[in-house]
Amino acid sequence: MTTTAWAPGRVNLIGDHTDHTGGFVLPMAIDLGTTVVGNVTDDRFVRLSSDHDPATISLPVPVVDPARFEPVWGRYVAGVAAELELSTGFTGTVTTTLPVGSGLSSSASLLVATALALGADPSNHRELALMCQRAEQRAAGVPCGVMDHLAVVEGRAGHALLIDTSSLHVEPVPLPDDVEVVVVHSGEPRRLASSPYAERRARCEAAQAELGSLRSASLVDVEQIADPTVRAAARHVVTENQRVLAAADALRDGDVIEVGRLMTASHASLRHDLDVSTPALDALVHRLVATRGVYGARLTGAGFGGCVVALARPGAVTEGWVVRASGGAGLRRRR
Numbered sequence: 001m002t003t004t005a006w007a008p009g010r011v012n013l014i015g016d017h018t019d020h021t022g023g024f025v026l027p028m029a030i031d032l033g034t035t036v037v038g039n040v041t042d043d044r045f046v047r048l049s050s051d052h053d054p055a056t057i058s059l060p061v062p063v064v065d066p067a068r069f070e071p072v073w074g075r076y077v078a079g080v081a082a083e084l085e086l087s088t089g090f091t092g093t094v095t096t097t098l099p100v101g102s103g104l105s106s107s108a109s110l111l112v113a114t115a116l117a118l119g120a121d122p123s124n125h126r127e128l129a130l131m132c133q134r135a136e137q138r139a140a141g142v143p144c145g146v147m148d149h150l151a152v153v154e155g156r157a158g159h160a161l162l163i164d165t166s167s168l169h170v171e172p173v174p175l176p177d178d179v180e181v182v183v184v185h186s187g188e189p190r191r192l193a194s195s196p197y198a199e200r201r202a203r204c205e206a207a208q209a210e211l212g213s214l215r216s217a218s219l220v221d222v223e224q225i226a227d228p229t230v231r232a233a234a235r236h237v238v239t240e241n242q243r244v245l246a247a248a249d250a251l252r253d254g255d256v257i258e259v260g261r262l263m264t265a266s267h268a269s270l271r272h273d274l275d276v277s278t279p280a281l282d283a284l285v286h287r288l289v290a291t292r293g294v295y296g297a298r299l300t301g302a303g304f305g306g307c308v309v310a311l312a313r314p315g316a317v318t319e320g321w322v323v324r325a326s327g328g329a330g331l332r333r334r335r
Ligand code: ADP
Pocket: 034, 050, 051, 052, 053, 072, 073, 074, 076, 094, 095, 096, 099, 100, 101, 102, 103, 104, 105, 106, 107, 108, 110, 190, 191, 192, 193, 301
């Protein structure tokens, strides 16, 4: 029996560095993604090739330590196999239409597609997302949040997803017909595992050690924090949560001008308060926002290179990828 599993990538419209403090995010699953095709085998190896990486993986199961596996991309597969306590073999291929390492969550897409191909339960969305988050943390040694995995699993065509990362409640928010979401690469590669992501996360945790949950903190509370970098990080999180909720309201009202304004304000906050932007990302956002018909633009993903997302009138942006809000990950089995 041949199994085909597909998982989308995602673009985060607004809400960066809020997911690891239990706040709000507004991503959408996109019509670019990862496909894993293969068969269960009698031996105890997971063998996969990828059209993105010439190094094939030959992973003995059960997996002992996903973080040591070579080649590095196989660690994601090993993380999933370890979480599933897999003890049967699988041979197959991975193909992707996503730009890898660019902030469109090729890693969560790979994890979820692999998990489904290797036998994870497709019906329990929340557990599937949490399992893939744990797999990524074990594989890459990055304390990533759950937004990517949940967005990839819960995608809904034509909708963005307002996610409360404390309760994991997902509310689909319809996207107006007369806008385009465009993703443009800054030209700067980005790899979460080697970026100062963990250090920025630590700033937010230091703020929470002083104030308690940033989700319920006010700007008055934030001003009590003595350390200026921790204070600025907290300011970003508190104002970003407000922008996410305001952007979801504006989307529901079809007010794309307001959504765009909030996106551009989010970029400024990521740049000034959290310091996760780069000159290339800033220049790209500046250029896009100055383009006729663009409502707003911001870096997307955790920063430190990668892509910018813009909200625009259809046809206004002539570079990058026009992405459409897509359904979530799924599975097909054939004899
Ligand atoms: P992003 O998730 O934004 O694309 P990450 O740095 O989180 O960036 O993940 C990128 C990593 O995921 C790659 O370096 C690679 O190890 C792995 N990866 C993702 N998709 C694939 C794929 N199709 N084939 C091989 N490796 C992949």
